[in-house]
Amino acid sequence: DAGITQSPRYKITETxxxxxxxxxxxxxxxxxxxxxxxxxxxxxxIYYSAAADITxxxxxxxxxxxxxxxxxxxxxxxxxxxxxxxxxxFCASSAQVYExxxxxxxxxxxT
Amino acid sequence: xxxxxxxxxSLSVQEGRISILNCDYTNSMFDYFLWYKKYPAEGPxxxxxxxxxxxxxxxxxxxxxxxxxxxxxxxxIVPSQPGDSAVxxxxxxxxxxxxxxGAGTKLIIKP
Numbered sequence: 001d002a003g004i005t006q007s008p009r010y011k012i013t014e015t016x017x018x019x020x021x022x023x024x025x026x027x028x029x030x031x032x033x034x035x036x037x038x039x040x041x042x043x044x045x046i047y048y049s050a051a052a053d054i055t056x057x058x059x060x061x062x063x064x065x066x067x068x069x070x071x072x073x074x075x076x077x078x079x080x081x082x083x084x085x086x087x088x089x090f091c092a093s094s095a096q097v098y099e100x101x102x103x104x105x106x107x108x109x110x111t
Numbered sequence: 112x113x114x115x116x117x118x119x120x121s122l123s124v125q126e127g128r129i130s131i132l133n134c135d136y137t138n139s140m141f142d143y144f145l146w147y148k149k150y151p152a153e154g155p156x157x158x159x160x161x162x163x164x165x166x167x168x169x170x171x172x173x174x175x176x177x178x179x180x181x182x183x184x185x186x187x188i189v190p191s192q193p194g195d196s197a198v199x200x201x202x203x204x205x206x207x208x209x210x211x212x213g214a215g216t217k218l219i220i221k222p
Binding site: 004031033040041042043044045048050056058059090092097098099100101102103104105 | 115117143145152153154155156157160200202204208209210211212213214215
């Protein structure tokens with residue numbers, strides 16, 4: 001299927017566990033982004049990537065790790081999950097940075 | 112410090128009438144603005160954008176107005192339809208590929 005997909009859609013994990021959220025896009029977009037959305041906030045950028053093997057921090061990167069070995073994949077790892085990382089996570093891709101295409105989101109609960 | 116503010120968490124409009132969603136920003140260096148629309152359990156979708164060299168951009172029922180002196184932009188939807196019920200986010204171009212997002216306004220179109 002063409003587009004951008006995220007998996008899993010829902011995840012419950014325990015504090016201290018490592019969790020990886022997957023993101024896959026089929027457009028060969030250069031740019032990819034990870035956001036989190038919390039009540040009362042807009043989307044906050046965690047990490048972004050301008051191309052394969054090029055990643056950089058966004059506004060709220062602490063506690064997260066990303067990699068981008070292939071253009072189409074951009075996984076986000078929570079190395080040791082904390083309750084404050086309970087959120088909805090969105091992955092996005094773009095050919096031109098600002099007009100971004102979003103995945104359906106992953107709702108993560110850390111207990 | 113929120114650089115992009117959407118001061119109305121929600122807005123209710125009668126079907127067929129005009130919906131006006133507002134957004135204020137503080138950084139005069141922003142020169143590109145976007146509106147996204149988000150349905151529940153989906154990612155945001157790009158709606159319309161405007162460059163700071165313009166004061167208006169129109170796309171079908173959607174028009175965005177930019178008032179640079181007031182650091183204010185607005186999205187007009189005419190006529191409003193039930194399918195327009197969603198959360199609307201405004202965003203501005205920040206540094207290093209980052210979009211700065213408002214907290215969103217939930218638009219409810221009443222039949």
